[in-house]
Amino acid sequence: MFDPGFLWGAATSSYQIEGAVAEDGRGPSIWDTFAATPDAIQGGDTGAVAADHYHRFPGDVALMAGLGLRGYRFSLAWPRIQPTGSGAVNQRGLDFYRRLTDTLLDQGIQPWPTLYHWDLPQPLEDRGGWPARDTAERFAEYAALVHEALGDRVTHWTTLNEPWCSAFLGYATGRHAPGRREPAAAVRAAHHLLLGHGLAAEAIRGDDSHVGITLNLTHVTPVGTEPADLDAARRIDGMQNRLFLDPLLRGAYPDDVLADLREVTGFGHVHDGDLKRIGASLDHLGVNYYAPMLVGGSSTPTQSAYVGSPLVRVADGGRPRTAMGWEIDERGLLELLLRLKDDYPAVPLYITENGAAFDDVVEHDGVHDAHRVAYLDGHLRSCAQAIGHGVPLKGYFVWSLLDNFEWSFGYGPRFGIVHVDYATQHRTPKDSARWYAEVIRRGGL
Numbered sequence: 001m002f003d004p005g006f007l008w009g010a011a012t013s014s015y016q017i018e019g020a021v022a023e024d025g026r027g028p029s030i031w032d033t034f035a036a037t038p039d040a041i042q043g044g045d046t047g048a049v050a051a052d053h054y055h056r057f058p059g060d061v062a063l064m065a066g067l068g069l070r071g072y073r074f075s076l077a078w079p080r081i082q083p084t085g086s087g088a089v090n091q092r093g094l095d096f097y098r099r100l101t102d103t104l105l106d107q108g109i110q111p112w113p114t115l116y117h118w119d120l121p122q123p124l125e126d127r128g129g130w131p132a133r134d135t136a137e138r139f140a141e142y143a144a145l146v147h148e149a150l151g152d153r154v155t156h157w158t159t160l161n162e163p164w165c166s167a168f169l170g171y172a173t174g175r176h177a178p179g180r181r182e183p184a185a186a187v188r189a190a191h192h193l194l195l196g197h198g199l200a201a202e203a204i205r206g207d208d209s210h211v212g213i214t215l216n217l218t219h220v221t222p223v224g225t226e227p228a229d230l231d232a233a234r235r236i237d238g239m240q241n242r243l244f245l246d247p248l249l250r251g252a253y254p255d256d257v258l259a260d261l262r263e264v265t266g267f268g269h270v271h272d273g274d275l276k277r278i279g280a281s282l283d284h285l286g287v288n289y290y291a292p293m294l295v296g297g298s299s300t301p302t303q304s305a306y307v308g309s310p311l312v313r314v315a316d317g318g319r320p321r322t323a324m325g326w327e328i329d330e331r332g333l334l335e336l337l338l339r340l341k342d343d344y345p346a347v348p349l350y351i352t353e354n355g356a357a358f359d360d361v362v363e364h365d366g367v368h369d370a371h372r373v374a375y376l377d378g379h380l381r382s383c384a385q386a387i388g389h390g391v392p393l394k395g396y397f398v399w400s401l402l403d404n405f406e407w408s409f410g411y412g413p414r415f416g417i418v419h420v421d422y423a424t425q426h427r428t429p430k431d432s433a434r435w436y437a438e439v440i441r442r443g444g445l
């Protein structure tokens, strides 16, 4: 069961909710550039206004307090703080996060900041982006600046959100900013993201500063027992989970994944000492879980985010799906948590994202999102079971507090437990918000 100190929270990210992209000295990010590219985002949507959280944060924090949230995971927009990605601090940008943090603390809500949730300053992309080693160094510098400003009020830091997405959706499939399709660059990006995390951890870690990273992990199973299916499962697990978990928790890349990736690139970009840094960096691990993956071998090569593994296919597990088309299976979360406990050195775990998009209907008396309640309830049951099995799970952040800009899908998918009317910016807590508030109040299910 959940102990009394369990951190019940909700999560958002800067570009998805803030808007105000040209205010108070914020520089352009790769997502501003990408969103302005024809056909990159459904409906031509952009984060220019989003949920207008930059102006409405006091009301949003009051809403969180009303729900009884104990923690709030948000991200800082690097281009607000260093508009060109390096050099002096833009104090007006930093002040926004000072005010947000203070407002949270006033309400007894623990600030849980993520330093990077994908909005890289455009000038750094112009100099090579994450495939360039220099970006890792710049990230550590930025982390130190933020830590200097907020280190007296923040105890738990997350460096990166989902480096897998930054690397492979950003630089291999081009579905995310900056929209490049260069598999070898994606592999370099993955390493430099991990290195940036390691360097940032060195810069900010201390007695009162605990450092973590958030990974999007999944539970992978093969469709059958054919060697090609087993190999597909090994490869996808390798790319999605072990490529990040092994360097972070064991200080080495997995040999089989390196061998798969040699089809794409050499590893000259991994310098002596990098893995030592990366492997010594974690005080806790953030896990984002949405859906399991069922995979099999394929005879037709496809280009996907799984570079170096063209002969794999994702199969249909036959389960109900969310509005994103993601299969609903809370069992996958339990399996994932047990696997982390069995295969890796113990480190406190936090679910930093879990949630679902559904086609919500606004009725005269609210938003009755029974599907979302069922999804969250099922996944929290898996969390409780995992804790029962000895998994050191310390907190849970629902994705998301607010409906928001869902990247290349624009404003279509709604993940919030609070509905946002984008025309009026009116917020309406959905049934799931009320349900979650009750779970928090009771300290469990």
Ligand code: FCB
Pocket: 013, 016, 161, 162, 165, 216, 288, 353, 399, 406, 407, 415
């Ligand atoms: C995750 C992202 C988050 C949100 C959810 C649905 O991959 O971290 O920003 O888009 O998916």
